[in-house]
Amino acid sequence: MFRALAHPARRQMLRTLAREPTSISDLARPHRMSLAAAAKHVHVLESAGLVRLTLSGRTRMCRIDAEPLSEAYEWIRTYERLWSRRLDALEALFANDDDEEEDS
């Protein structure tokens, strides 16, 4: 999950996809890389569950599925309290478990 977000190109693709579904080649165009490279990025996003691919003719349509981000969102939100409301955070963090992840 966090790994899928680590690469700037992937984040930019998600930004594009947040606006509208886009084909792989359209996602690739703004980046200075081969189509094959961009396709790899898309498939990384796909296997992170962030993007859903549907085949229509010769083009793969990508649409975002941001739901898996909620995990990361909640994780980070816990620590936001740490700096915005330092005291509240302490109780919250003791209750929090995030140790069952296999992602990297």
Next chain:
Amino acid sequence: MFRALAHPARRQMLRTLAREPTSISDLARPHRMSLAAAAKHVHVLESAGLVRLTLSGRTRMCRIDAEPLSEAYEWIRTYERLWSRRLDALEALFANDDDEEEDS
């Protein structure tokens, strides 16, 4: 930033540090890795600005500085609407704006 969060060991260290400042060897202890390896993780967190190190005697005290997470937090938050809308019953009410699903 996202990269620093990508490794589970690093996230667990942050969880520990959220409770209280901790030395590098205490951070290392729960993990099955050498001290040198754990120290590397700590320094990754440090150079991401998430951890501040202070030398006291022979031990390095690590304390969390969660503020840099706000960047990641804000980034993810922009996508919150995408998934929270899916989870809500509100989705039906907004069904007319930009996206319409062409049944895969």
Next chain:
DNA sequence: CAGAAACTCAACCACCCGGTTGACCTTAAC
């Protein structure tokens, strides 16, 4: 039908990442 577009797939490559070990230094403890 010919040719281009949109991909996939496999091979290859350079670099980074996460880990190790061993030598070393400084500080604490007895």
Next chain:
DNA sequence: GTTAAGGTCAACCGGGTGGTTGAGTTTCTG
């Protein structure tokens, strides 16, 4: 004053990542 603890540092290593190219397949377009 030894010895142990806490770390650093450099060297090394295997596997993953991010990129390339080239060839092949399928589908669209003129």
